[in-house]
Amino acid sequence: MNDYPSIAAVDLGSNSFHLVVAREVDGSLQILHKEKQRVYLADGLDDKNHLSQEAIERALAILKQFATTLQDFPLENVKVAATYTLRRAKNIHSFLTQASKVFPYPVEVISGQEEARLIYQGVAHYIHHDENRLVIDIGGGSTELIIGKHFKHKLLASRNMGCVSYTKQFFADGQITAKRFAKAEVRAEQELEVIFANYLSAGWQSVVGTSGTIKSILAMINANDAEQELITLERLLELKTQFIASKQIQALQIEGLTPERQVSICGGLAILIAVFRLFKIEAMQYSDFSLREGLLHEMQQKLAHKDIRTNTIANLSERNTIDKEHANRVSTTAKWLFEQVRETWHLTDSDYINLLDWAAQLHEIGLGVNSSGIHKHSAYIVANSQLPGFTQQQQTLLSCMIRFYRKKIRLEEFPALHTMQHYEILQLIVILRLAVLLNQKRITDQGFKLEVTAKQNSMFLKFHNKWLKEHTLLLADLQQEQKYLKKVGFLLDFH
Numbered sequence: 001m002n003d004y005p006s007i008a009a010v011d012l013g014s015n016s017f018h019l020v021v022a023r024e025v026d027g028s029l030q031i032l033h034k035e036k037q038r039v040y041l042a043d044g045l046d047d048k049n050h051l052s053q054e055a056i057e058r059a060l061a062i063l064k065q066f067a068t069t070l071q072d073f074p075l076e077n078v079k080v081a082a083t084y085t086l087r088r089a090k091n092i093h094s095f096l097t098q099a100s101k102v103f104p105y106p107v108e109v110i111s112g113q114e115e116a117r118l119i120y121q122g123v124a125h126y127i128h129h130d131e132n133r134l135v136i137d138i139g140g141g142s143t144e145l146i147i148g149k150h151f152k153h154k155l156l157a158s159r160n161m162g163c164v165s166y167t168k169q170f171f172a173d174g175q176i177t178a179k180r181f182a183k184a185e186v187r188a189e190q191e192l193e194v195i196f197a198n199y200l201s202a203g204w205q206s207v208v209g210t211s212g213t214i215k216s217i218l219a220m221i222n223a224n225d226a227e228q229e230l231i232t233l234e235r236l237l238e239l240k241t242q243f244i245a246s247k248q249i250q251a252l253q254i255e256g257l258t259p260e261r262q263v264s265i266c267g268g269l270a271i272l273i274a275v276f277r278l279f280k281i282e283a284m285q286y287s288d289f290s291l292r293e294g295l296l297h298e299m300q301q302k303l304a305h306k307d308i309r310t311n312t313i314a315n316l317s318e319r320n321t322i323d324k325e326h327a328n329r330v331s332t333t334a335k336w337l338f339e340q341v342r343e344t345w346h347l348t349d350s351d352y353i354n355l356l357d358w359a360a361q362l363h364e365i366g367l368g369v370n371s372s373g374i375h376k377h378s379a380y381i382v383a384n385s386q387l388p389g390f391t392q393q394q395q396t397l398l399s400c401m402i403r404f405y406r407k408k409i410r411l412e413e414f415p416a417l418h419t420m421q422h423y424e425i426l427q428l429i430v431i432l433r434l435a436v437l438l439n440q441k442r443i444t445d446q447g448f449k450l451e452v453t454a455k456q457n458s459m460f461l462k463f464h465n466k467w468l469k470e471h472t473l474l475l476a477d478l479q480q481e482q483k484y485l486k487k488v489g490f491l492l493d494f495h
Contacts, residue, residue: 084140
């Protein structure tokens, strides 16, 4: 028996795809293997955010290589996160469909906020400070900025500016001039203005940079001064002067700059200069740990049955003063109903029962907005809140379940999810709706006994001892529910 099972994190970035394999030994992660492949995915994204088939083919070739490395890994031991380019791509489902044919592990498209949180976790597990720190990661399409202390983030931001996108926008023909740098820097400062006041108010005592862009910039600085461990604005401006003197991206011959970084470094340098100037940063240290290590530590916690998503839901519930007793009753009923139909409906995904629990906990979160249309308010709050630990797909699905926990169901508004069919979403929604109905009196002991049977698109409820006839309000509600479900092709029967 293997006492130290291996786990793997895969980062599908805009510039490169990374694979890291590690194992936990006595509470610490040991890195066993790393792979990095250039894919230049962001180059394949057009003005309408459509990812070219050529870029998809490059990505598929690398995923096929990764699949060979991971061929003996169980699904639960591999975490795959897709970032900026894939979350922007309008044809993401085409990519995911093609990827699933060569790569058996589920690809999770994460939000910018979730990317920022994971980056911070990656840094926090390896660099320790007792005071606030500002962490900065410049990727191919986005830049993440996080303020946190120890293992807890305080502010998260992901801005739509990256080394690839800014190089394409401001240095498209390969010409390097002072004027172009100035335009790129001003645009970056404008992008940062939205978060500037909050970040300045929170404050920080140290700054940490991570990612390939910042690593390359430090390498160029070290080429001139081997003992320089910090990045300063003075050094960045010296680099810019060297860049401008080269006049052309192809002519950049600076020690420490690799050929693969050469094509996108101008945009990255402009962004970093803008960050230093706007936030008045004196010095930045570099960390080689980032998103991938954050994914590994997250998986380590999940395998130890410490799912951060449970804490996220509890915190959101606490902040919105939800009736926890009622929410727990709805959750208990939903999970019981789920167990009755799980086998018949082939609900095999381990997250389904979690989604029912979380939806039950949050279905009344919109009550603070207005009791009228509560399902719509609740769904909006869930869809637009920061939910650490959740992928975009999970958050979208959770919002959809809550949106249709009562009143009419509109199948046309169901999200298109790569991992779920519409009928599976409907099945989860039916379970949640019935759990809410069966707890309408908001009391602990409803006093009924219930048997449940199901077929693919139907459910039959059997109440004992004529109980239902004596509770006319619930009977009326079930009759109305029967009509709602019939309109979406689902048969609900009861006696």
